[in-house]
Amino acid sequence: MQTHDLEKNFQQKIDAEVKIEPKDWMPDAYRKNLIRQISQHAHSEVVGMLPEGNWITRAPSLRRKLILMAKVQDEAGHGLYLYSAAETLGAGRDDLVMDLLNGKAKYSSIFNYPTLTWADIGAIGWLVDGAAIMNQVMLTRTSYGPYARAMVRICKEESFHQRQGYEIMLTLAKGSPEQKAMAQDALDRWWWPSLMMFGPHDSESTHSEQSMKWKIKRKSNDELRQAFVDATVPQAELIGLKVPDPDLKWNEKRGHYDFGEINWNEFWNVVKGRGPCNKQRLDARRNAWENGAWVREAAMAYAEKKAARRMKQAGEEAA
Amino acid sequence: MNTDAALQRYLLQLGDNALILGHRLAEWCGHAPEMEIDMALTNMALDLTGQARALYQRLAELEGKGRTEDDIAYLRDAREFYNCLLVEQPNGDFAHSMARQFFFDAYNYALHKNLTQSSDEWLAGFATKALKEITYHLRFSSEWVLRLGDGTETSREKMQKAVDDLWMWRHEPNILSEAEEVLAKTGVIPHPDAIKAESEQKVADILTKATLTIPTDDWAQKGGKTGLHTEYLGYILAEMQFLQRAYPGLEW
Ligand SMILES: [Fe+2]
Ligand SMILES: [Fe+2]
Numbered sequence: 001m002q003t004h005d006l007e008k009n010f011q012q013k014i015d016a017e018v019k020i021e022p023k024d025w026m027p028d029a030y031r032k033n034l035i036r037q038i039s040q041h042a043h044s045e046v047v048g049m050l051p052e053g054n055w056i057t058r059a060p061s062l063r064r065k066l067i068l069m070a071k072v073q074d075e076a077g078h079g080l081y082l083y084s085a086a087e088t089l090g091a092g093r094d095d096l097v098m099d100l101l102n103g104k105a106k107y108s109s110i111f112n113y114p115t116l117t118w119a120d121i122g123a124i125g126w127l128v129d130g131a132a133i134m135n136q137v138m139l140t141r142t143s144y145g146p147y148a149r150a151m152v153r154i155c156k157e158e159s160f161h162q163r164q165g166y167e168i169m170l171t172l173a174k175g176s177p178e179q180k181a182m183a184q185d186a187l188d189r190w191w192w193p194s195l196m197m198f199g200p201h202d203s204e205s206t207h208s209e210q211s212m213k214w215k216i217k218r219k220s221n222d223e224l225r226q227a228f229v230d231a232t233v234p235q236a237e238l239i240g241l242k243v244p245d246p247d248l249k250w251n252e253k254r255g256h257y258d259f260g261e262i263n264w265n266e267f268w269n270v271v272k273g274r275g276p277c278n279k280q281r282l283d284a285r286r287n288a289w290e291n292g293a294w295v296r297e298a299a300m301a302y303a304e305k306k307a308a309r310r311m312k313q314a315g316e317e318a319a
Numbered sequence: 320m321n322t323d324a325a326l327q328r329y330l331l332q333l334g335d336n337a338l339i340l341g342h343r344l345a346e347w348c349g350h351a352p353e354m355e356i357d358m359a360l361t362n363m364a365l366d367l368t369g370q371a372r373a374l375y376q377r378l379a380e381l382e383g384k385g386r387t388e389d390d391i392a393y394l395r396d397a398r399e400f401y402n403c404l405l406v407e408q409p410n411g412d413f414a415h416s417m418a419r420q421f422f423f424d425a426y427n428y429a430l431h432k433n434l435t436q437s438s439d440e441w442l443a444g445f446a447t448k449a450l451k452e453i454t455y456h457l458r459f460s461s462e463w464v465l466r467l468g469d470g471t472e473t474s475r476e477k478m479q480k481a482v483d484d485l486w487m488w489r490h491e492p493n494i495l496s497e498a499e500e501v502l503a504k505t506g507v508i509p510h511p512d513a514i515k516a517e518s519e520q521k522v523a524d525i526l527t528k529a530t531l532t533i534p535t536d537d538w539a540q541k542g543g544k545t546g547l548h549t550e551y552l553g554y555i556l557a558e559m560q561f562l563q564r565a566y567p568g569l570e571w
């Protein structure tokens with residue numbers, strides 16, 4: 001078949017909602033686009049462990065400590081699961097990790113903000129996992145089979161995280177005045193970065209149009225952002241917290257909340273590496289990688305020795 | 320010390336070992352040599368913290384003073400912690416963390432295997448459940464001692480140094496506290512000689528298999544079981560207890 005026909009065939013499958021599987025023919029750009037997106041997603045899970053891991057040793061109760069550890073461990077699992085999905089497209093996990101460490105690959109900018117108080121752990125679960133879910137529920141229907149299936153599993157855990165985060169916020173909001181202030185402060189600081197998680201406006205988004213055609217994405221950045229605002233504002237009201245946006249208003253006619261403009265200057269700065277924690281996050285991952293090199297080498301050397309011994313033993317037995 | 324007091328103190332010893340080692344393991348979270356190790360270490364931290372929680376709950380129930388598990392974890396100072404000194408030692412490099420883990424697991428495994436026969440029903444039930452987790456911990460840590468000891472030249476050096484550095488803390492778990500003396504006599508806890516023999520055998524086996532040299536200096540630093548700690552514990556508690564201390568008496 002000519003490339004032209006292959007491409008036509010491919011698009012027909014997409015249009016007919018048939019999942020693309022690893023062995024199927026796919027356009028190079030589709031493959032590249034997916035590797036970029038899935039690995040970026042995997043990196044986000046892994047880097048995302050850092051701001052939350054920051055509070056494990058200081059969690060205020062044993063119960064909260066256990067929940068937080070389990071959550072961060074889930075995120076590590078998501079990372080591994082997503083790297084595997086990227087590997088089905090022919091990408092190597094170590095290469096993808098190297099792209100992250102040398103700054104070539106991106107990860108979600110939200111994790112470049114610091115977790116300053118315990119309430120930030122609540123805000124991250126509630127808002128950041130909440131925003132992630134909007135995106136990931138859509139991705140359970142993405143056109144690439146392994147990615148879609150990974151998302152089904154991941155989504156279940158993310159909604160659990162979201163509820164746990166909200167429950168932390170609820171507890172703080174009905175706690176002492178200091179606790180309530182802590183919760184409000186966390187919402188103030190995490191609200192806008194959470195809205196930024198959905199990316200630039202549709203009109204500015206470079207990958208959007210093609211991704212929609214290939215059904216990698218099924219909803220636009222702005223649609224998802226709106227859905228998040230609509231879902232989250234009532235949750236804030238329910239626990240007596242105020243969303244830090246003077247322009248926020250229910251629009252009866254649209255059936256949606258109107259909300260203020262994101263500070264795109266800040267958005268692009270953080271994307272380009274000038275956020276409060278970009279350097280610390282990458283340094284932490286680089287240190288883990290570099291300091292762990294001798295451990296990984298040892299494991300490899302040991303496995304080789306063990307295999308050689310087994311071969312030798314088998315040879316002796318045969319003789 | 321009567322049996323009731325001894326049992327309560329013993330629950331603290333076990334609980335504090337689990338809590339403090341869990342804390343140290345959790346410090347690795349996000350920083351381990353590879354993702355799979357990261358997950359395994361957090362998993363062990365989860366197990367241990369869960370164990371501490373069960374032990375503190377039992378203690379709170381027995382003493383009947385209205386304390387909660389969190390009061391016990393968060394509102395005691397260093398002198399009232401009774402974990403052995405080994406578990407509060409800093410993570411160091413991965414070899415140090417694995418030597419610490421392996422020494423502790425070898426003891427903890429032998430202990431819990433025997434504790435399943437305890438005359439105290441609750442303790443026997445607890446040990447049965449914890450043993451499943453500790454069995455996995457011991458497998459993980461002994462495998463890493465083998466890999467690092469019998470891996471590369473570099474890893475062998477690092478593993479040997481870790482074994483040498485931590486050797487002085489290794490013995491304390493097997494040196495009986497007053498509470499343990501009392502409980503051993505009444506069959507609540509197993510005879511210490513059995514545990515000591517089994518754990519020392521395990522340590523010797525694995526170190527030998529890992530081509531490591533077994534240190535000959537058998538000086539044993541102790542103190543943890545009487546609340547005399549290393550300087551590290553104060554910092555662990557300062558970090559762990561921060562919120563409960565800064566905002567006393569609140570729900571979280
Ligand atoms: Fe996740
Ligand atoms: Fe999550």
